[in-house]
Amino acid sequence: MDVYLPIANLAINGLWIVVLGGLTGILSGIFGVGGGFLTTPLLIFSGIPPTVAAASAATQVTGASVSGVIAQSKRNGVDYQMGAVVVAGGLIGALLGAGIFNLLTAFGQIDVVINMLYVILLGTIGTMMGRESIQALNRKPQDKRRAAKRRHHPIIAALPMRWRFYRSGLYISPLGPFIMGIVVGILTMLMGVGGGFIMVPAMLYILGMSANVVVGTSLFNILFVTMMTTMVHALTTQAVDVVLAGLLLLGSVTGAQIGTRIALSAKPEILRLILSAIVLTVAAIMLFGLFVIPDAFYTVTPL
Amino acid sequence: MRWLASLMLTLAALPAAASAQGRDPILVPEVSQHEVLVQQGFTGQTLILYGALLDPDGSRAGDDFDIVVILRGPSEPIEIREKQRFAGIWINAEAMSLRSVPSFFGLASSAPIDEIVDESTAAIYEFGLDYLQLSPTGTIDPEQHARFTSGLVQLRKESGLFQQNEEGVSISEGVLYQARISLPSNVVVGRYVAETFAVRDGRVIAAASSEVTVRKEGFDRDVAEQAQENSFAYGLLAVALSLFMGWAAGRLFALV
Numbered sequence A: 001m002d003v004y005l006p007i008a009n010l011a012i013n014g015l016w017i018v019v020l021g022g023l024t025g026i027l028s029g030i031f032g033v034g035g036g037f038l039t040t041p042l043l044i045f046s047g048i049p050p051t052v053a054a055a056s057a058a059t060q061v062t063g064a065s066v067s068g069v070i071a072q073s074k075r076n077g078v079d080y081q082m083g084a085v086v087v088a089g090g091l092i093g094a095l096l097g098a099g100i101f102n103l104l105t106a107f108g109q110i111d112v113v114i115n116m117l118y119v120i121l122l123g124t125i126g127t128m129m130g131r132e133s134i135q136a137l138n139r140k141p142q143d144k145r146r147a148a149k150r151r152h153h154p155i156i157a158a159l160p161m162r163w164r165f166y167r168s169g170l171y172i173s174p175l176g177p178f179i180m181g182i183v184v185g186i187l188t189m190l191m192g193v194g195g196g197f198i199m200v201p202a203m204l205y206i207l208g209m210s211a212n213v214v215v216g217t218s219l220f221n222i223l224f225v226t227m228m229t230t231m232v233h234a235l236t237t238q239a240v241d242v243v244l245a246g247l248l249l250l251g252s253v254t255g256a257q258i259g260t261r262i263a264l265s266a267k268p269e270i271l272r273l274i275l276s277a278i279v280l281t282v283a284a285i286m287l288f289g290l291f292v293i294p295d296a297f298y299t300v301t302p303l
Numbered sequence B: 001m002r003w004l005a006s007l008m009l010t011l012a013a014l015p016a017a018a019s020a021q022g023r024d025p026i027l028v029p030e031v032s033q034h035e036v037l038v039q040q041g042f043t044g045q046t047l048i049l050y051g052a053l054l055d056p057d058g059s060r061a062g063d064d065f066d067i068v069v070i071l072r073g074p075s076e077p078i079e080i081r082e083k084q085r086f087a088g089i090w091i092n093a094e095a096m097s098l099r100s101v102p103s104f105f106g107l108a109s110s111a112p113i114d115e116i117v118d119e120s121t122a123a124i125y126e127f128g129l130d131y132l133q134l135s136p137t138g139t140i141d142p143e144q145h146a147r148f149t150s151g152l153v154q155l156r157k158e159s160g161l162f163q164q165n166e167e168g169v170s171i172s173e174g175v176l177y178q179a180r181i182s183l184p185s186n187v188v189v190g191r192y193v194a195e196t197f198a199v200r201d202g203r204v205i206a207a208a209s210s211e212v213t214v215r216k217e218g219f220d221r222d223v224a225e226q227a228q229e230n231s232f233a234y235g236l237l238a239v240a241l242s243l244f245m246g247w248a249a250g251r252l253f254a255l256v
Helices: A014-031 A036-045 A050-074 A080-107 A110-138 A154-158 A175-191 A196-207 A211-235 A242-265 A268-291 B002-012 B014-019 B119-125 B142-158 B218-229 B231-255
Strands: A002-005 A010-013 A163-165 A170-172 A298-302 B026-031 B035-038 B045-054 B066-072 B075-086 B089-102 B105-109 B162-165 B169-172 B176-183 B190-200 B203-216
Touching: A002 A014, A002 A242, A010 A014, A014 A036, A014 A050, A014 A242, A014 A268, A036 A050, A036 A110, A036 A175, A036 A268, A050 A110, A050 A175, A050 A211, A050 A242, A050 B231, A080 A110, A080 A163, A080 A175, A080 A211, A110 A175, A110 A196, A110 A268, A110 B089, A175 A196, A175 A211, A196 A211, A211 B231, A242 A268, A242 B231, A268 B089, A298 B142, B026 B190, B026 B203, B045 B066, B045 B190, B045 B203, B066 B169, B066 B176, B075 B142, B089 B142, B105 B176, B119 B203, B142 B162, B203 B218, B218 B231
Parallel strands: B035 B203, B105 B162
Antiparallel strands: A002 A010, A163 A170, A298 B075, B026 B045, B045 B176, B066 B105, B066 B190, B075 B089, B169 B176, B190 B203
């Protein structure tokens, strides 16, 4: 079933795009990550121009996170105050990201930098997650509860102007989450990822937010930042392909619902181990292209 | 075979016009369609470029000629970059600007190009991917230029936008020729020019051209236009679509 994509300017098997969206949707349902880190590279492998892939993947992540945010807010899983601070940073980050995108395009290194970012981020997070889940699987039941760790990172504690975030159970400076929001916003713009896979560990281990609001607040941030990213792409690169995004959404919103059901019945450590394997595979493929044989020796950009 | 019927009509009307034109043979080219519509379901289009070569007196031109057909898409300026290994990492190093690169170049000929013309003739008429004139800007290092050009040709060949088929033209009875050139789905819209050359003894003895327009139609034209002209509304629409689909799926699955 071939579908013509009016912005990407080519025909592609529509069923494959729906399946691809479905796979990332299942991931997002299980793990609370948007799945953009998988969509963008897979779209590029399928022949979609990189800018169109990143822009349309951002649109897809919006759809995949909506139902998550609704579900989380019903069970009080969203800290709106914290969310607002992070989103404010994220919006600034998205604009900064657009500027960096143009700068790197002018230098001609945009594809190299994006690949490097993928390798670094996915490699680090995949390794961390894999190690942690293996430790969790090997841990004996009796030493399950370890001594309480420090609440948040010392740098966060040192920042001035503290606010009370009741739902997160924190009394910290808003500058920490604000800067985190900026960083994730930049990444969203550059890589077409929602940033959930960075946001969740950062909220847990750097800010020390209470675990039951982490996923909801992260999804809340993803929702707003990807909406903003879609708008910025629509206005600057004009690379949002609604047909492509629509097909991806069709798969991902369905997949997300299936994923949520899988998450309820499976062991979280095993799920996390699988996710880390997927993440590391994507990182390895990109690493190969960066160090061994690039996927293309020549790249063409219209002037 | 609609094209055959129309060819017969052209041929019937020909001798009168032909006798007025002197010694050189006359080439009468035609394309199976002059308009290609890119719309939902478009997966590419095969064009049949056909015609006849006749002597001015209306008799057949003989068996000893070859035909070269070139279909060329609108030209565009591009920048091409080459990756080089730097401290173990492949990064974009040297770059080169080319002012006129055809967005599509399809060549079909009745015999290998190097057998029917010499190199200088091939260069003059741009017979083949080796002879493209891409108008590089700035100072040109011939070795670098050759490397970049072959890199570009390789890329475009892989995406189906550059083609060269040296057995792609069939000639029957020394009069009629026929070539097939396939436009892939990733063609750009615009005016395409189909040029046909008749070659005898290494010399181009007749040339003629016709045009094909490729344009987007219907829904896909609207999407492409709106994305450019009403970017803001288009972006809002994309956001609204994703919000709605996410919400609707949640509601739908809640019922299951």
